Amino acid sequence: MLAVIVNMIETLLKNKKYSSLRDVLSAVNEADIAVIFGQIPPDSLPLLFRLLPKDLAADTFALMDTDSQELLIRGFSDNEIKEVFDELYVDDAADIVEEMPANVVKRILKNTDPNMRQMINEILKYPEDSAGSLMTTDYISLRPQMTVDDAIKRIRRTINDAETIYTCYITDENRHLLGYLSVKNLLLARQEDKICDIMDKTIVCVHTLDDKEDVAKEMNRYDFVTMPVVDDEGRLVGIVTFDDAIDVMQEETTEDIERMAAISPTEESYFKTSDIKHAKNRILWLLILMLSAAITGTILSKYEEACSAIPVLVSFIPMLMSTGGNCGSQSSTMIIRGMSVDEIKLKDFFRVVFTELRVSIIISVVLSLVNGVRIWLMEGSFKIAAAVSISIVGIVIISQFIGCALPMLAKRCRLDPAVMAAPLITTIVDAASILIYFSIVTRLFAI
Amino acid sequence: MLAVIVNMIETLLKNKKYSSLRDVLSAVNEADIAVIFGQIPPDSLPLLFRLLPKDLAADTFALMDTDSQELLIRGFSDNEIKEVFDELYVDDAADIVEEMPANVVKRILKNTDPNMRQMINEILKYPEDSAGSLMTTDYISLRPQMTVDDAIKRIRRTINDAETIYTCYITDENRHLLGYLSVKNLLLARQEDKICDIMDKTIVCVHTLDDKEDVAKEMNRYDFVTMPVVDDEGRLVGIVTFDDAIDVMQEETTEDIERMAAISPTEESYFKTSDIKHAKNRILWLLILMLSAAITGTILSKYEEACSAIPVLVSFIPMLMSTGGNCGSQSSTMIIRGMSVDEIKLKDFFRVVFTELRVSIIISVVLSLVNGVRIWLMEGSFKIAAAVSISIVGIVIISQFIGCALPMLAKRCRLDPAVMAAPLITTIVDAASILIYFSIVTRLFAI
Numbered sequence: 026m027l028a029v030i031v032n033m034i035e036t037l038l039k040n041k042k043y044s045s046l047r048d049v050l051s052a053v054n055e056a057d058i059a060v061i062f063g064q065i066p067p068d069s070l071p072l073l074f075r076l077l078p079k080d081l082a083a084d085t086f087a088l089m090d091t092d093s094q095e096l097l098i099r100g101f102s103d104n105e106i107k108e109v110f111d112e113l114y115v116d117d118a119a120d121i122v123e124e125m126p127a128n129v130v131k132r133i134l135k136n137t138d139p140n141m142r143q144m145i146n147e148i149l150k151y152p153e154d155s156a157g158s159l160m161t162t163d164y165i166s167l168r169p170q171m172t173v174d175d176a177i178k179r180i181r182r183t184i185n186d187a188e189t190i191y192t193c194y195i196t197d198e199n200r201h202l203l204g205y206l207s208v209k210n211l212l213l214a215r216q217e218d219k220i221c222d223i224m225d226k227t228i229v230c231v232h233t234l235d236d237k238e239d240v241a242k243e244m245n246r247y248d249f250v251t252m253p254v255v256d257d258e259g260r261l262v263g264i265v266t267f268d269d270a271i272d273v274m275q276e277e278t279t280e281d282i283e284r285m286a287a288i289s290p291t292e293e294s295y296f297k298t299s300d301i302k303h304a305k306n307r308i309l310w311l312l313i314l315m316l317s318a319a320i321t322g323t324i325l326s327k328y329e330e331a332c333s334a335i336p337v338l339v340s341f342i343p344m345l346m347s348t349g350g351n352c353g354s355q356s357s358t359m360i361i362r363g364m365s366v367d368e369i370k371l372k373d374f375f376r377v378v379f380t381e382l383r384v385s386i387i388i389s390v391v392l393s394l395v396n397g398v399r400i401w402l403m404e405g406s407f408k409i410a411a412a413v414s415i416s417i418v419g420i421v422i423i424s425q426f427i428g429c430a431l432p433m434l435a436k437r438c439r440l441d442p443a444v445m446a447a448p449l450i451t452t453i454v455d456a457a458s459i460l461i462y463f464s465i466v467t468r469l470f471a472i
Numbered sequence: 473m474l475a476v477i478v479n480m481i482e483t484l485l486k487n488k489k490y491s492s493l494r495d496v497l498s499a500v501n502e503a504d505i506a507v508i509f510g511q512i513p514p515d516s517l518p519l520l521f522r523l524l525p526k527d528l529a530a531d532t533f534a535l536m537d538t539d540s541q542e543l544l545i546r547g548f549s550d551n552e553i554k555e556v557f558d559e560l561y562v563d564d565a566a567d568i569v570e571e572m573p574a575n576v577v578k579r580i581l582k583n584t585d586p587n588m589r590q591m592i593n594e595i596l597k598y599p600e601d602s603a604g605s606l607m608t609t610d611y612i613s614l615r616p617q618m619t620v621d622d623a624i625k626r627i628r629r630t631i632n633d634a635e636t637i638y639t640c641y642i643t644d645e646n647r648h649l650l651g652y653l654s655v656k657n658l659l660l661a662r663q664e665d666k667i668c669d670i671m672d673k674t675i676v677c678v679h680t681l682d683d684k685e686d687v688a689k690e691m692n693r694y695d696f697v698t699m700p701v702v703d704d705e706g707r708l709v710g711i712v713t714f715d716d717a718i719d720v721m722q723e724e725t726t727e728d729i730e731r732m733a734a735i736s737p738t739e740e741s742y743f744k745t746s747d748i749k750h751a752k753n754r755i756l757w758l759l760i761l762m763l764s765a766a767i768t769g770t771i772l773s774k775y776e777e778a779c780s781a782i783p784v785l786v787s788f789i790p791m792l793m794s795t796g797g798n799c800g801s802q803s804s805t806m807i808i809r810g811m812s813v814d815e816i817k818l819k820d821f822f823r824v825v826f827t828e829l830r831v832s833i834i835i836s837v838v839l840s841l842v843n844g845v846r847i848w849l850m851e852g853s854f855k856i857a858a859a860v861s862i863s864i865v866g867i868v869i870i871s872q873f874i875g876c877a878l879p880m881l882a883k884r885c886r887l888d889p890a891v892m893a894a895p896l897i898t899t900i901v902d903a904a905s906i907l908i909y910f911s912i913v914t915r916l917f918a919i
Binding site: 052053177181191208209229248271278281282294301303304311318322323332340342344347348351354355358359360362363366377387392395396448459 | 499500501503624627628631637638655656659660673674676692693694695697714715718721722725726728729730732733734735741742743747748750751754755757758759761762763765766768769770772773776779780783784786787788789790791793794795797798799801802804805806807809810813815816820823824827830831834835838839842843846895898899902906
C-alpha cells in the first residue's frame with residue numbers, strides 16, 4: 026500500500042496537482058506522512074513539505090528521520106525555520122537540534138523565538154541519559170488558590186504551548202511542586218471549587234539527573250501518562266511524556282539484547298550503521314571470547330593422551346560443550362530479564378541459586394538418561410555411555426549455577442548484568458565442561 | 473525504605489491505630505500501596521484493605537498480585553465484592569476475573585451490577601491475544617452534531633465510567649467511528665462550535681481480532697494514548713489504553729528474549745513458576761540441541777585419523793566452534809531485534825545479506841590475523857597457524873550468513889524468527905565449523 030500512495034503522490038506532483046496534493050496529505054496522519062516522505066525522492070521533499078498545513082507540517086517534521094530533517098532545514102528560508110520550530114513541542118525541537126551539525130544548529134537557534142531558544146538550551150544542558158534531557162518544558166501549571174473556573178481559563182489561554190494536558194501540575198510561587206490534578210477530575214469538579222481542595226497531594230516525581238531508564242520504569246509502574254521532573258530545590262522544571270518513555274524502554278531493551286549477544290550497543294539503526302562501525306561493535310567481544318576459548322583448547326590439549334587412547338571420546342566434546350552452554354545461557358537469560366523488569370532483586374540471590382539447583386537436577390537427570398541410552402545403543406559400550414551421562418549431570422548443574430550467579434554478581438559490582446551475557450558464560454562453561462568430562466573419563470578408564 | 477513502611481504499618485496495626493493507618497495509606501499512591509500490601513502478612517490484609525477509602529481501595533485492588541486478590545475476594549462479603557468491582561475499570565475487572573478460579577468468578581459475576589457483568593463478558597469472549605481482550609469498553613463517545621457545550625456536559629455526566637478522557641471518539645447512531653477529538657482541542661474550541669467541524673477525521677483504528685502485539689506497535693508508531701477498536705462492521709466497541717499497550721510490549725519482548733535463549737516462553741513470573749514447569753520450558757530445546765550437537769560429534773569422529781596424526785589440531789576445536797557460534801548469534805540477534813522493532817523488513821533480505829557479508833569480511837580478517845600470529849608464536853608451526861586462520865575466515869563468513877539468513881527465512885515461513893535463535897544457529901554453525909576446519913586441514917596436511 027505504501028508504494029501505491031508514494032506512486033500517486035509522485036504522479037500528482039508531476040502533473041502539478043498541488044491543491045489535490047494538499048487535500049490528500051491533510052487526510053493522512055502525521056506519522057504516516059513521515060513514512061511516506063521517507064520514500065519520496067529528496068528533491069521533491071521541500072515542495073511537498075510546503076504543501077502541508079502549518080501545524081501538520083511541524084508534527085510531521087518532528088517524526089521524520091534526521092537526514093530528511095537536515096535536508097529540509099538546509100532548503101528552508103529563515104522564516105520557514107521559524108515557522109516550523111515555533112510550532113514544535115520543545116522536547117522534539119531539542120531532540121532535532123541535538124542531532125544537527127553545528128552550522129545548522131546555529132541557523133535554527135538564530136531563527137526561533139527567544140523563549141523557545143531558551144527552553145531548547147535548558148533541555149540541552151542536561152546529561153545525555155538524564156530525565157532532564159528527556160523532558161519537555163511545555164506543561165500546564167496551576168496555583169493552589171485558583172478556582173476550577175480560573176484554572177480552565179488559564180488552560181485555554183496557555184494550552185497551545187502545552188504538549189499535553191492529561192495532567193496539570195500545581196506549584197507555589199517559587200515553582201515548588203505541590204500536587205497534581207488530572208483533566209478528568211478538573212472537568213468533574215464544580216466551577217467554584219478551589220484547586221488546592223481537589224488536587225491530589227501524593228507527589229511522585231523524578232529528579233532532573235535521574236537516569237532516563239529509571240524514569241521510564243517509574244512511569245510504567247505508576248501507569249503515568251506524564252511524570253513531573255524537579256530540580257535540586259524541588260522546583261518543577263518539566264515533564265516527561267509517555268511516548269518518550271516508551272522509546273526509552275525500547276532502546277534500553279535493544280541495548281540489553283545486544284549486550285547479551287556480545288555486541289556493543291549502538292544508538293544507530295541497523296542500516297544507518299557503517300560496515301566498519303558494525304564490525305567495531307562486534308569485534309572486541311569476539312576477540313575476548315576467542316582468546317578465552319583458546320584456554321579451553323589448552324585444557325583440552327592436556328588430555329591428548331586420553332583422546333589418543335580412546336578416540337571416540339573426542340566426538341562427544343561438541344555435544345557436552347553445547348549442552349553446557351545452552352543451560353548456562355537459559356539460566357542467565359531468565360535472570361537478566363528478571364532483573365531488568367525488577368522481578369528478581371539482588372536479595373533473592375540464594376532463592377535464585379536454589380531454584381536453579383533444583384531445576385538443574387531435574388534437567389540433568391532427563392538429559393543424561395536420554396543421552397546415556399542413545400550412546401549405549403549406538404556405541405555398544407556401557408562404560409562410555411556412563412562416562413558421558415555422569416559428565417552431563419555435572420555439566421548441567423555447574424552451568425546453570427554459573428548462568429544464574431554471574432549476572433547477579435555483576436549487578437552486585439554495579440556492572441550491567443547483560444555484559445555477563447550468554448557468550449561469556451558459554452566460554453566459562455565450555456572450559457568447565459571439558460574439565461568435568463575429562464576428570465570423569467580419566468578416572469573411569471584409569472588413563 | 474519498603475521495610476520501614478511495612479514495619480510502621482504492622483506496628484500501627486498491632487496497636488489498633490486505625491485512624492492513623494487510614495491517614496497514612498491515603499497519603500500513598502495506589503501502586504505503592506499494592507507493593508506494600510504484597511509484603512504484609514496475609515491475615516492482616518483484609519483488615520488493612522477495609523481501611524482504604526473506597527476509590528483508592530478499587531485502584532489498589534487492581535494493582536495487587538493475583539494471589540492477594542483471590543485471598544481478599546474469598547474474605548469479602550457479597551456487598552464488598554460489589555463495592556470493589558463496581559469501582560474498577562472494566563478492563564481491569566475482566567483481567568482479574570480471567571485469573572480467578574471458577575467458584576470465585578461465579579461469586580464476582582453474581583455480585584457485580586448487570587451492566588458491569590455484561591461488559592466483562594463482552595471482553596472475555598475475545599481470543600486471548602486479541603485487541604478485543606485487551607480493550608476497555610469505558611470510553612467517551614460523542615455525536616457529530618453536538619456542540620462543544622453539549623459535549624462537555626455529556627463528558628461531565630459520563631466521566632465517572634470512563635477510564636480515560638484523553639481522547640473522545642465521535643460515532644454515528646449505529647456506533648460507526650467517524651473521527652476523534654482530543655480533550656485539548658475540545659477545551660480550545662468555542663462553546664458553540666459543532667463537534668463535526670472540529671473533530672479529526674483521519675481515522676486510525678484496530679480490529680477486535682488484531683493481534684495485541686500489533687496494536688501496541690501501532691500505538692507506539694502514532695504515539696497514541698488510546699487506540700479505538702472496531703468490529704467487522706466498523707462499529708466502535710472499545711479502546712485500548714497506553715498502559716496496557718506498554719505491558720504487552722514488555723511481555724512480547726520477554727518472550728522474544730526467552731525464545732532467543734531456547735526457552736519456551738511462559739506468562740508466569742520467575743518465582744511463581746514451579747521447578748517442574750521451569751524444567752519443562754527448557755528441556756525440549758535442550759534435547760533437540762543436544763541431539764543435533766551429536767551430529768557435529770559424528771562429523772568429528774569421521775576425522776579421528778587426522779586428530780591422531782596431529783593431536784594439537786583438536787585443541788583448536790573449542791575456539792573455532794565458539795567463534796562461529798558467537799558470530800552467528802551476533803548477526804541473528806541484530807536481525808531478530810531489527811525485525812521486531814520493524815526496522816528490518818523481509819524485502820531487505822539481500823541488503824541484509826550483503827551488509828553481513830561485508831562486515832564478516834572485515835571481522836574475519838582481523839580475527840584470523842590475531843589468531844594466526846598467536847598460534848604461530850605459541851606453537852611455532854606456520855602451517856598450523858595458516859590452517860586455523862584460513863578456517864576462521866571461512867567460519868566467520870558462513871556463520872554470519874546463517875545467522876542473518878535463518879531468522880529472515882523463518883519469518884518468511886511465518887514462524888517466529890526468535891525461534892531460529894542463537895542456540896539453534898550455534899548448533900548448525902558448529903557442524904559447519906568442524907566441516908570447514910577439517911576439510912582445510914586434511915587438504916593442507918594431505919592426511
